[in-house]
Amino acid sequence: MRASLRPSDPAASPAVERVNAELFTLTYGAIVRQLLTDYEEIDEVNKQLDTMGYNIGARLVDDFLAKANITKCTDFRETADVIAKVGFKMFLNVTATVANWSSDNMECSLILDDNPLVDFVELPETCQGLSYCNILCGVLRGALEMVSMRTEVKFVKDMLRGDDAFEIRLKLLEHVPEEYPYKNDE
Amino acid sequence: MIGVGRAKHNLNVVDSPLGKGKSEVSLSAFAFLFSELVQYNQGKVENIAELEEAGFGVGIQILELLCHREKANRRETRVLGILSFVHSTVADSLEKGTEHEDEYMISEKELLVNKFVSVPASMGGFNCGTFVAGIVKGVLDGAGFPASVTAHFVAVEGQTRSRTTILVKFAEEVVQRDAPLA
Numbered sequence: 001m002r003a004s005l006r007p008s009d010p011a012a013s014p015a016v017e018r019v020n021a022e023l024f025t026l027t028y029g030a031i032v033r034q035l036l037t038d039y040e041e042i043d044e045v046n047k048q049l050d051t052m053g054y055n056i057g058a059r060l061v062d063d064f065l066a067k068a069n070i071t072k073c074t075d076f077r078e079t080a081d082v083i084a085k086v087g088f089k090m091f092l093n094v095t096a097t098v099a100n101w102s103s104d105n106m107e108c109s110l111i112l113d114d115n116p117l118v119d120f121v122e123l124p125e126t127c128q129g130l131s132y133c134n135i136l137c138g139v140l141r142g143a144l145e146m147v148s149m150r151t152e153v154k155f156v157k158d159m160l161r162g163d164d165a166f167e168i169r170l171k172l173l174e175h176v177p178e179e180y181p182y183k184n185d186e
Numbered sequence: 187m188i189g190v191g192r193a194k195h196n197l198n199v200v201d202s203p204l205g206k207g208k209s210e211v212s213l214s215a216f217a218f219l220f221s222e223l224v225q226y227n228q229g230k231v232e233n234i235a236e237l238e239e240a241g242f243g244v245g246i247q248i249l250e251l252l253c254h255r256e257k258a259n260r261r262e263t264r265v266l267g268i269l270s271f272v273h274s275t276v277a278d279s280l281e282k283g284t285e286h287e288d289e290y291m292i293s294e295k296e297l298l299v300n301k302f303v304s305v306p307a308s309m310g311g312f313n314c315g316t317f318v319a320g321i322v323k324g325v326l327d328g329a330g331f332p333a334s335v336t337a338h339f340v341a342v343e344g345q346t347r348s349r350t351t352i353l354v355k356f357a358e359e360v361v362q363r364d365a366p367l368a
Contacts, residue, residue, distance in 0.1 A: 017213035019298065024211045024219065026247050030240040031223050052226065056218045063214050091215040116211055120247075122199040135219075 016067065016090060021116045028117050032132060042129040049131070053138020054145075061143035064090065076172050077101070079149070080108050083140065083170075092116050096168075109156070112166040123160045132160050137168065148176045207255060217302045224303070224314055234312065238320035245324020248275075261329070265356065265364045268329050272322055283353075288361045292322070293340065293351040300350055313337045315350040322352055332357040 031052075035045045068086050073079040084096035094116065100109040117133050131137075137153040144151045150173045157167035227236045252275070253261075262268040273280040273292055283289030299314045315337030323335040333356045339348040 018210035019213050019216045020207070021209040021211045022207055022248070022251065023244075024216045026244040027216070027219060027223065027240075029247075030243045031219070031226070033243060034223075034226075034236065034240055048226075052222045055225070056222055060214070060218055063218075091212045093209060093211050116209065119205075120199060 018093075021093070022119070025116055025119045025121075028135070029121065032130075036127065036130075042127060046129075046131045046134050049134035050138040050141070053135035053140075054142035055138075056135070057139035057142025057144075058146050060091070060139060061146045064143070075105070076149075077105055077108075079144075080110070080170060084110050087143075088112070107169065107171040110168040110170060111157075112168070115159070115166050118160060121160060128161070131155055131158065133158070133166065140168070140170065145176075148178055150174050150176055204251070204255060207251070213298075216298075220299055220314070220317070221302070223317075234316050237314070237316045238323065241317040241320020241322075242324040242327070245321040245326075246328040247324075248321065249325045249328040263330075264367060265331065265360060268326060268331055269354070272325055286355070288356040288358075290354045290356075291351050292354065293349050295345075295349055296347065297350040313339055313350065315352065318350075319352050322354065326354070331360050333360065 032045070032049070035048055039045050039048065064087060068082075068090065070082060070086060073082055080098045084098045088094055088096045088110075092115075094112060094114045096110045096112045098108055099111055100107075102108070115133060117136070121132060123130060123132065131154075133155065137155065140153045141151055152171040152173055154169055155166065156169045157163040157165055159166055223240065224237065230236060252271075262271060269280060269290055269292075278294045279292070281291045281293070283291060297315050297318060299317055303314050305312055305314075319335040319337040323333065326333045326335070333354050335355075336353050338351050338353060340351045341348045
């Protein structure tokens, strides 16, 4: 449970402090367990996970931009690539692949082969509707909204429900122009 | 060929190998997740208890995981044994309490969970270390040493942030059981 400071390597700059993934996994499991006992409906739990993820994402994007050292993305394709290669690597230490682009370049899939959130997890029959990793959808949605992109994010393939990988469908709804909270002439 | 097909991956999660446990995630990922846990609990009445419960669940599983992986199925039966096990995974220092026979203290300068947390004065003694206390309680309980575990801030001279101390108070039966073995 102790954080270890790695000497900075060129791939990850500046040095990203890391913790044991199992602590992370078990803590997430405790959160989901708590939500399941508190809420009666599985859908409510899914929604709550999404909301929690949204809150995390809104703050996480600042951390990401501060540490990632990347240039501004020119379009949504580049954004998706950066999320998959840099973002997931930085926070969860896994890389995702981007695939299945729609013809208008507004939708794509992020495919994860490995997901630290679901180590040791099995869904019982009573919770078959549970989207266990829904927090990830919220995180992506929250982070992108803070950089002016309104998106819809959901899981289309879930290993806990028998599929062979985790697939997140990322859809860009619109770019939201930045609004200033004050008027210049007042 | 007859009989050749792709076997469906219906591997029961307890059958698959444990793995080495070397993988890591970023500290900020854990910190964000933990902050959401705390914020979620703040909306409820019984704040501290829920945090400890969550930690308790984690503790029980960590014990199982670490026991199988590192100690090759040997169970700890002595109080000192289980305490050094806990201490090696959690913290800086382990001390025996002077006032009572059954009290021990584990303390750490900057507890991981408290690193990015600031508690407003209005919340008084609330300590996110309660989560860690819950983990310790889970480990002890799972190993057969029922105890009450709490987290406290201890101000240290010359440092702006206080040390966090986890106080472990073993149940009567544990002390009595352990005494003749000394």
